[in-house]
Amino acid sequence: MIMLKIMFGRAVSKWPFLLCSVTEQMEIAKSKATGELLNWEDTQKMRYSWNVACEVMRLAPPLEGAFREAFDDFIFAGFSIPKGWKLYWNANSTHRNPECFPDPEKFDPSRFDGAGPAPYTFVPFGGGPRMCPGKEYARLEILVFMHNLVKRFKWEKLLPNEKIIVDPMPIPAKGLPVCLQHHKR
Numbered sequence: 001m002i003m004l005k006i007m008f009g010r011a012v013s014k015w016p017f018l019l020c021s022v023t024e025q026m027e028i029a030k031s032k033a034t035g036e037l038l039n040w041e042d043t044q045k046m047r048y049s050w051n052v053a054c055e056v057m058r059l060a061p062p063l064e065g066a067f068r069e070a071f072d073d074f075i076f077a078g079f080s081i082p083k084g085w086k087l088y089w090n091a092n093s094t095h096r097n098p099e100c101f102p103d104p105e106k107f108d109p110s111r112f113d114g115a116g117p118a119p120y121t122f123v124p125f126g127g128g129p130r131m132c133p134g135k136e137y138a139r140l141e142i143l144v145f146m147h148n149l150v151k152r153f154k155w156e157k158l159l160p161n162e163k164i165i166v167d168p169m170p171i172p173a174k175g176l177p178v179c180l181q182h183h184k185r
């Protein structure tokens with residue numbers, strides 16, 4: 001735990017929001033006996049970590065968007081859309097709309113505090129009847145990954161300014177090489 005605190009000390013002074021996420025994960029780790037696995041209740045306590053993950057998905061949605069077909073003629077934002085047209089909705093532009101997310105380029109997980117963004121403004125998993133059925137599974141997987149990474153490892157990015165490329169999903173241009181070191185117990 002001491003190692004963990006040192007590791008995050010520097011990062012937290014730069015990005016204070018990390019403190020809440022790390023504290024949350026450390027509290028959960030402390031409540032477990034050696035070798036005891038996470039359970040559903042633990043993941044329900046990872047609220048701030050999920051806010052961080054959501055803010056990452058807002059700025060870099062894993063899926064840029066998806067297609068729909070117009071069932072009827074309609075007008076959207078002054079554009080006439082005829083029945084039968086194929087439409088592409090885009091998560092990236094929705095997530096960067098300043099009317100929905102003030103100061104949209106700023107990384108700020110507190111946007112997801114409380115009730116969070118208005119319906120259909122945060123759409124990494126889509127929306128409506130075809131919304132991603134894997135959403136809850138993905139949430140679980142992301143939180144368990146975050147917990148184990150924070151709890152077990154000290155890590156360092158080897159390419160601090162590595163770019164993200166979209167091909168068609170956002171991925172680190174060089175595969176995100178990191179140096180992982182197991183915490184001493």
Ligand code: HEM
Pocket residue numbers: 061062063065066067123124125126127128129130131132133134135137138
């Ligand atoms: C971070 C992880 C994930 C993201 C961001 C994501 C995102 C999405 C999005 C945007 C759609 C299109 C929704 C729409 O058209 O409204 C979708 C569809 C879908 N996703 Fe995911 N997904 C994720 C993980 C998963 C997982 C883990 C599974 C399965 C275990 C899954 C299964 C599916 C399936 C089957 C569809 C098609 C649903 C349909 O067309 O009715 N996804 N996903």
